[in-house]
Amino acid sequence: xxxxxxxxxxxxxxxxxxxxxxxxxxxxxxxxxxxxxxxxxxxxxxxxxxxxxxxxxxxxxxxxxxxxxxxxxxxxxxxxxxxxxxxxxxxxxxxxxxxxxxxxxxxxxxxxxxxxxxxxxxxxxxxxxxxxxxxxxxxxxxxxxxxxxxxxxxxxxxxxxxxxxxxxxxxxxxxxxxxxxxxxxxxxxxxxxxxxxxxxxxxxxxxxxxxxxxxxxxxxxxxxxxxxxxxxxxxxxxxxxxxxxxxxxxxxxxxxxxxxxxxxxxxxxxxxxxxxxxxxxxxxxxxxxxxxxxxxxxxxxxxxxxxxxxxxxxxxxxxxxxxxxxxxxxxxxxxxxxxxxxxxxxxxxxxxxxxxxxxxxxxxxxxxxxxxxxxxxxxxxxxxxxxxxxxxxxxxxxxxxxxx
Ligand code: ADP
Ligand code: MG
Numbered sequence: 001x002x003x004x005x006x007x008x009x010x011x012x013x014x015x016x017x018x019x020x021x022x023x024x025x026x027x028x029x030x031x032x033x034x035x036x037x038x039x040x041x042x043x044x045x046x047x048x049x050x051x052x053x054x055x056x057x058x059x060x061x062x063x064x065x066x067x068x069x070x071x072x073x074x075x076x077x078x079x080x081x082x083x084x085x086x087x088x089x090x091x092x093x094x095x096x097x098x099x100x101x102x103x104x105x106x107x108x109x110x111x112x113x114x115x116x117x118x119x120x121x122x123x124x125x126x127x128x129x130x131x132x133x134x135x136x137x138x139x140x141x142x143x144x145x146x147x148x149x150x151x152x153x154x155x156x157x158x159x160x161x162x163x164x165x166x167x168x169x170x171x172x173x174x175x176x177x178x179x180x181x182x183x184x185x186x187x188x189x190x191x192x193x194x195x196x197x198x199x200x201x202x203x204x205x206x207x208x209x210x211x212x213x214x215x216x217x218x219x220x221x222x223x224x225x226x227x228x229x230x231x232x233x234x235x236x237x238x239x240x241x242x243x244x245x246x247x248x249x250x251x252x253x254x255x256x257x258x259x260x261x262x263x264x265x266x267x268x269x270x271x272x273x274x275x276x277x278x279x280x281x282x283x284x285x286x287x288x289x290x291x292x293x294x295x296x297x298x299x300x301x302x303x304x305x306x307x308x309x310x311x312x313x314x315x316x317x318x319x320x321x322x323x324x325x326x327x328x329x330x331x332x333x334x335x336x337x338x339x340x341x342x343x344x345x346x347x348x349x350x351x352x353x354x355x356x357x358x359x360x361x362x363x364x365x366x367x368x369x370x371x372x373x374x375x376x377x378x379x380x381x382x383x384x385x386x387x388x389x390x391x392x393x394x395x396x397x398x399x400x401x402x403x404x
Contacts, residue, residue: 001021001072001077002024003024003025004021004022004023004030004213005021005197006019006020006021006023006031007019007020007021007022007029010031016033016034016035016036016075017033017034018031018032018034019031019032019033019034020082021079024392029082029084029141030067030079030080030081030082031078031079031080031083031346032078032080033047033078033080034075034076035075035076036073036076036341037071037075037077038074046199047128047335048076049076052066052069052078053069054124055078056066056068056069056120058117058122058124059116059121061114061143061265061266062111062112062114062115062118062141062142062143062144062265062268063118063119063143063144063145064080064081064083064135064143064144064145065080065081066078066079066080067079067080067081081137081143083135083136083143083145084136084137084138085135085136085137085138085140086130086135087132087133087134087135087136088108088131088132088134088142088192088195089130089132089134089136089138089183090197092131092195092196092199093199097198097199098268099197099198099224099226099321100196100197102227102228102231105193105196105197105227105231105360106113106231106257106258106261107261107264107265108134108142108196109192109196109258109292110253110261110262110265111141111142111192111193111262112129112134112142112144112259112264112369113189113249113252113253113258114253114265114266114274115142115144116144116185116189116261117249117250117253117273117274120182120185120248120249120250121250121274123316125142125181125182125184125185126188127180127184127185128146128169128188129144129169129189129191129201129305130166130168130169130188130192130239131183131192131194131195131196132166133145134192135148137283140270143266155336158315159202162373164219165257166343167208167211168191168201168202168203168204168211169187169188169191169192170211170212171183171184171187171188171215171216171239172187172215172216172243173325174241175212176216181241181243181344182248182249183244183246183248184243185249186238186246186247186248186252187238187243187251188248189238190202190238190239190246191203191233191251193234193238194220194223194235194239196223197223197227197235198221198223199233200221202220202221202239203215203220205288212362217241218336220239223235228235228257230255230335231257231258233256234252234258239400248261253260261290265317268339288346330404359388
């Protein structure tokens, strides 16, 4: 902390404080999030560090830039850019009932989608999309912030955040104790779009029970017909109760009236970078890219350092697993090998003395045992890697809310 001078506290969430600071080095203002990790288990602490390291690698014009992180006195500090334009929630409230133009809404919306695409493509979920976590820079660019911080929290803290914090963005599946998934982020995205169109929350109630009822089955007041059919239709798609019927962020960005705005916000180079790669796109069973030789090895040899510094390596893990699972060639490939090894012994069998034959049989049994053991170990490694990769993607949200 001695590199920074505290300017003022700007907020306090269930996980800790947000402090506006000034860097001694250059006088630049930053926001530092302070997270108390002293009460976390070693495992959770380790996980938090890894998460933060992953976040530090996220660089996108529509994502609040994470500068650095450090630990002091049992706290984890995350330093990020300060967004001088404030958050979208304040901007909405400042309208005092005067609706935004559709042009303005769509310009903001497409930037939020681009940020969300960047993280979803890397199999990271935001988990806390709300107008208060969407910021404006001095020049009016939208930046999505606070992502990942939700995952740094353990499930109890996350639950507390949901209850104390802003429950308006809870998706129907979360209300029904189902796991958080990429489409839960899409629901929250719908809530933000609705807020931009109406200056109100889509689902509001006097208490949590009624709110949950509304989210699960209640209607939401219609959006002004002043807005285009495209926009209103998109909203109804984002608010599909069944997460499977909601579009992914990539399919939202494919819609003409959205797609045509992309070039306003990304350079051609970035468009190429963000839209041309296919490897990490899409969640779900269709996520696996075509099998490439030698990738199983990458899977089992992902070094911890790689996981920290290369989100692609970390989040690529499940994809690689699917490849090896989808094409269960490996064990089969080994079979002919074993066979061919056994072949000569079969031929020689008659020539060998009984004792030697038994010894050989025993050796081949031992070898088969060893192969099975190695295979089991390999599968365990794969499963561990899969858990590791997906814990943050699908993990604590479901379990956290289940405890409700
Ligand atoms: P919350 O749990 O509601 O997200 P935070 O602690 O993240 O609370 O934020 C507290 C306040 O600080 C909010 O008003 C938010 O708009 C503001 N804030 C958080 N991060 C930034 C940032 N990077 N730039 C500017 N304001 C920020
Ligand atoms: Mg926040």
